[in-house]
Amino acid sequence: MGQEMYRERELPDALASAVVPGEVRDIAARLEEAGGQAWIVGGAVRDSILGRQVRDWDLATDLLPETIRSLFPRTVAVGAQFGTIVVVGQDDEYEVTTFRRDLGYSDGRHPDTVEYSTRPEDDLARRDFTVNALAWNPDARSLLDPHGGLADLDARRLRTVGTPHERFAEDALRILRAVRLSVQLDFEIERDTLRAVVRLAPTLTRVSRERVAAEMERILGTERAGAGLELLHETGLLSRILPELVSCYGVAQNPHHAYDVFYHTLAAVDGAAPEDRLVRWAALFHDVGKPETRVLGEHTATFYSHQIRSEQHARRALSRLRFSNEDRGDVAHLVRQHMFHYTSDWSDGAVRRFLRTVGPDQVRALYRLRAADTRGNGKRTRVAPELDELAERIEQVLASDAALSVKDLAISGHDLMDRFGRPPGKWIGSILHALLEDVLEDPSRNEPSALLARAEELLGLPQS
16 A cells, blocks of 8 residues: 555544643654654554543654764663664653664564664554554644554554564564454454464464563453453463463353353453452452362352462462562462451451451452452342441451551560570460460450460460
């Protein structure tokens, strides 16, 4: 397709009225003052046309990287070998890339050779999808659209620039990115592009796990995460990322659920807020242990202790995706604890013990996971009222500043050693945990003299 230049009267209304940040205009002006071109490119153009919030403002120019660096006081050469310089502004950071052609992708990620160009059309020709192959100059009020990206935006269609097979072969992550953009923008993947995704799904194994995890994070952060997971399954990508979830497909549950385990999981993920990152990951894993623990009875199926298997799968999968130890632990802990059963006859001590087990820093996230789990049931119209009652009781405990761990006790291990003249040893931990159990039952016992007297009893010493 030949170049198409849309000028002022043909600009989409959303683009003509889009507000470009002052720093972006300043960068563009400085590039042009140095004799270069300055085009806003990529997702910023796409999202401006769609009326979506722009998160990253990237620019392209015919100036060479060393010239770009000389024009701005603060830059980072994170991608200088590929023509990209990060300009550090007061409000944000902005990528400025020299027009280029990419020649060869023998490693399936980076171009073997970069050839700089003076034509923005050459730079747009190397982009992944047509809706990202747009360049906009707001001052000249002109839009470059050499690959029909504007028409694809109007049709809400995702299509590769050039042949899908060749574009995906350059970087297999683009296969996963196609799914992410499809659900993020609510676009349909064009037929030939979708066929290439399915055909080349096995090549995803060439992509680093960190890059795969980053795209999965973005999918789970969309409003349509469940649809994204379903599309990953239909294209054969999910089995290469999360086989634990694929094993849930077709696994029937008991009559109280409308969906099988797989579709219940997708509904539970959507039942958590998109910005509730760790809860969405926990919802993703909370039932993956069910296929292994399913026992079919006369009238229904049971999944006893599935949360334990689910926790184990979550830890392994998140480790495989290179999650941090902290995130891996937090998600696995929520998965392990999600099967609690509260009733109104719980004593105050039972509530405190529950809070001790879950942890004050995790308990609210656990509520949100349980609520998402309920929303994903398909047959329930509201979250169980007893969950609200438990939440109120938990908030009362938190407000009372009750002791929930041994570090909250009014005495320490040093106090025990001083009082009983004993050296350090396992006995200290045993005594402190026994004292904590007493205090969880009756917070008034958390007083030094009472605790030391109880410690004497536990050690079998005569009372002083």
